[in-house]
Amino acid sequence: MEGSEAMNFELKRKLQFQATKYLDILTILQKLENEGYLNKIIDLLSRLCQEEHEFTLGELRKIGEKAREDDFFDIREQFFNNTSIFKRNLLLIFQILGKFDLSFTL
Secondary structure, three states, X not given: OOHHHHHHHHHXXXXXXXXXXXXXXXXXXXXXXXXXXXXXXXXXXHHHHHHHHHXXXXXXXHHHHHOOOOOOOOHHHHHHHHXXXXXXXXXXXXXXXXXXXXXXXX
């Protein structure tokens, strides 16, 4: 194979591999949906995020009340920052959990 043909072949192989991953995800999502787990997962994550938002807003309001008038405190920016940190940490927890061997032996 020439250089460009080899590169095209490799790109096609990578695309097919990535597409297979998404098919696996769809299969798992369908199983979760059929077993009723998907709604439970979504509800749990929604409640978790709502509670975090309420907690964060409460804490930021306390900080905002204590801030002096000459201090600039943008509650929206701080809320966005805190929410981003929470999301990254939650994703990190899921990644760590994903590293555990959750398989069962017969």
